[in-house]
Amino acid sequence: MARLYHVPLSPFCRKVRLVLAEKKIDVELIEERYWEADPDFMRRNPAGKVPILKMNGRTMPDSMAICEYLEEKNPTPPLMPSSAEGRYEVRRLVAWFDDKFHQEVTTKLLYERVNKKLMKQGYPDSKNVKAGARAIKYHLDYMAWLLDHRRWLAGDAMSIADFAAAAHLSSLDYSSDVDWTRSDTVKDWYAKIKSRPAFRSILSDQVPGFPPSAHYNDLDF
Incomplete structure (x- = not known):
């Protein structure tokens, strides 16, 4: 199974999570406190940023590069135009x-x-x-x-x-x-x-000490 090192409220991580979910790719989410600069994390991405996707034997940083990789490897459903x-x-x-x-x-x-x-x-x-x-x-x-x-x-x-x-x-x-x-x-x-x-999965996120807004996971807000 693919692994995604992420932070729940990071929009860059969420973009990748949405693409993975839309393409029905199972992924294990691993929360990463990137600001602590853990040595193992820094080896995965010396830039010290999330998201990082481990998939198909590769370790890949950068949210848009990841999204385009997923699009090319899994073109259905398409998330990029043909032109x-x-x-x-x-x-x-x-x-x-x-x-x-x-x-x-x-x-x-x-x-x-x-x-x-x-x-x-x-x-x-x-x-x-x-x-x-x-x-x-x-x-x-x-x-x-x-x-x-x-x-x-x-x-x-x-x-x-x-x-x-x-x-x-x-x-x-x-x-x-x-x-x-x-x-x-x-x-x-x-x-x-x-x-x-x-x-x-995004609407089920919870950040300790920061409860979501009342309408956050309401589909009919």
Whole structure:
């Protein structure tokens, strides 16, 4: 069986978990406190980051590289378009969420409110929290614009781009940091993707000391 070294609320780990589950690949989840820089962990990935997937005799870091590997090895169901233009758009949006959204929102909200406490790095910086709360509005509006023109974020079919976005939003939704009243379009998209069987293990995550929001695992939120 494959092994995934992960952190429950990490959006990068969640993206990989969603792809594995959608493709019905059994995986053993091993929680890794990467910030402790355990020597065994550092040997698996000298970059000191999760996720790390051990599969088919390989040890693989980097969430998007893992997702594309899984897509090439297990093409059914497809999570990347067949056209070069479609694949470009998926990769562009994955980079948007894993770079821009991550820096402007996830690090300002999830990392300040949860990760700092877990890592014993002090209290949240209120300026960062306020900046993240402002920035997420822009990103939700951008998602609403995309979904007004497309069935899914990158086009007519669900893709890794949807999983990247849902991974970030689900991590933030754990602590009620997403205003779902801002866009019915985005809320409907999230309800649709949240109801997929691939999401079940994510919705059962529990982080000691941080209970999830009341609606977190409610499919009809």
